[in-house]
Amino acid sequence: MSGGPQTQPFDTFDELADVFREHVAPNKLAYYQRMGLQMVMGEREGIWFEDAYTRLRFINCHCNGGVFSLGHCNPRVTRAVADALGELDIGNHHFPSGQRAQLASRLSSTFDDALPRVVFGVSGGEAVDVAIKAARGSTNRTKIVSVEGGYHGHTGLSLAAGDASFREPFGPNLPGFVQVPFNDLGAMEAVIDDQTAAVILEAIPATLGMPIPDPGYFAAIRQLCSDRGARLLIDEVQTGLGRTGRWWGIQHEDVIPDAIITGKGLSGGIYPITATLLTREMHTVLDSEANPFIHISTYGGAELGCVAAQTVLDIVGQPGFLERVGSLSERFAEAFESLPFELRRRGLFMGLRFSSDIEALGALLRIMQQGVFCFPAGNDRRVLQFLPPLIISDDEAADLIDRMTKAFA
Ligand SMILES: Cc1ncc(COP(=O)(O)O)c(C=O)c1O
Structure with a gap:
């Protein structure tokens, strides 16, 4: 994955947190800490990013609402x-x-x-x-x-x-x-x-x-x-x-x-x-x-x-790109059929709807333990926004499905 000396100016998360708390946004920091999330984008490439300090790796299925649809640091x-x-x-x-x-x-x-x-x-x-x-x-x-x-x-x-x-x-x-x-x-x-x-x-x-x-x-x-x-x-x-x-x-x-x-x-x-x-x-x-x-x-x-x-x-615009989004969508729909959420889906724009905010948060933490990142919708926290990168390969999609299945096993 890409990442040079300039990507992380602090040696530890605590050092970063002190400066961030003082000069950027103390309550944003506290919010994520309450959720049990410590996320600092570290090295990143394709469908993956790594937390800079825990070095845990995640498949990015939030993609910042589609910013990273073509993966992180798309080489082209x-x-x-x-x-x-x-x-x-x-x-x-x-x-x-x-x-x-x-x-x-x-x-x-x-x-x-x-x-x-x-x-x-x-x-x-x-x-x-x-x-x-x-x-x-x-x-x-x-x-x-x-x-x-x-x-x-x-x-x-x-x-x-x-x-x-x-x-x-x-x-x-x-x-x-x-x-x-x-x-x-x-x-x-x-x-x-x-x-x-x-x-x-x-x-x-x-x-x-x-x-x-x-x-x-x-x-x-x-x-x-x-x-x-x-x-x-x-x-x-x-x-x-x-x-x-x-x-x-x-x-x-x-x-x-x-x-x-x-x-x-x-x-x-x-x-x-x-x-x-x-x-x-x-x-x-x-x-x-x-x-x-x-x-x-x-x-x-x-x-x-x-x-x-x-x-x-x-x-x-490459031939077959959009069709592939459709076929991947079908593949996820089939794989998620037995999982305990309602799947809202159009192409790879997907929402996993649970019965309560708490249930969705619990699911999120289990999904993240399997190395997959997604995030609750701001105005309906029962729903996890699930947007896999569009460039995900067949093998990566199989890996993602496997991780999601294990999260709910
Ligand atoms: C549907 C929609 N419209 C507009 C915006 C605003 O975009 P920006 O944050 O680049 O101003 C967002 C951002 O999340 C969005 O999701």
């Missing part, structure tokens, strides 16, 4: 960025850029050019903000509908569209944001009106515990939005880029949205880059003749990030 992505270093930097975000143009065109082609305009960012929250700005600006409306327990990031507009618990200490919410329960079409129908700029939804809400959308749910929302002049924005920060066995999770629903938001795995975990794919109509407000600089992000679409992202697209 790493090499591409390393080769570009010294020749490219972030570029100039105001000037035209071949790197950005090429990446935008390739992203657009993953959705048959239905969303041909791409705005780049650095974080998922920023990319969500872009989609909401474009929806508001292109409709001259302000109301934004999202789902309770959904998660879209911690920046301005994305925070406003998310869970109340993340906003309450910071003052009243921005006006115009409304939430309804997921998979409740009646509630959606009641709330989308002629003031609604957009509905924003994850293709499968990860933080809510990965409930699979009811058949027809998205198609009906698409219809409601079209009938009532609202935009449909799909947050694919976790579900995109092959995770569900298609380029985008929404492609399972036969729905064409007005925007797709992607992040996390787009960088391969190497260099931050995110993107918001938009229709021409949505984009006009961000690139008008009157003010083409109305939306700016200095590091958004950094040329080094574009190199990382293009390599990610090369890998996911």
Whole structure:
């Protein structure tokens, strides 16, 4: 596994903890200690990472919500960025850029050019903000509908569209944001009106515990939005880029949205880059003749990030890659059938649902004892988010299944 002298500046966990407690986040540290978890990312490679101090090894089945879908330090992505270093930097975000143009065109082609305009960012929250700005600006409306327990990031507009618990200490919410329960079409129908700029939804809400959308749910929302002049924005920060066995999770629903938001795995975990794919109509407000600089992000679409992202697209776009995600998914489903949880699954976007938070935590600790890392969903802790790297080999998948079976023996 990779790891040189620069990867761990402290000799012991206690030394690291003292400095982290004092200068970074004492309560985050305490939280993990209460859970019985001591995790410091040490050496990492492919599907594996190692705790830097206990030297315990784990198959990463959380993947930071898809950041490491192509494994840790994917050699192709790493090499591409390393080769570009010294020749490219972030570029100039105001000037035209071949790197950005090429990446935008390739992203657009993953959705048959239905969303041909791409705005780049650095974080998922920023990319969500872009989609909401474009929806508001292109409709001259302000109301934004999202789902309770959904998660879209911690920046301005994305925070406003998310869970109340993340906003309450910071003052009243921005006006115009409304939430309804997921998979409740009646509630959606009641709330989308002629003031609604957009509905924003994850293709499968990860933080809510990965409930699979009811058949027809998205198609009906698409219809409601079209009938009532609202935009449909799909947050694919976790579900995109092959995770569900298609380029985008929404492609399972036969729905064409007005925007797709992607992040996390787009960088391969190497260099931050995110993107918001938009229709021409949505984009006009961000690139008008009157003010083409109305939306700016200095590091958004950094040329080094574009190199990382293009390599990610090369890998996911290889013939057979997406089909393999589907067949691995079937293999896990079969193997997990006799295990004591409900499996929520679309491709390798999986949630293991237990009957209580405590049961899920107990299961997590047993799973980790077998050298597998996954993590509870923030807004439904009965569910363990289980996202194996998409590049897992057949032998590694067999090993993972074996470990999971032993965890519940
Ligand atoms: C569905 C979804 N949207 C948006 C975000 C925000 O991304 P970032 O943390 O890069 O701002 C996340 C992050 O976890 C996410 O899971």
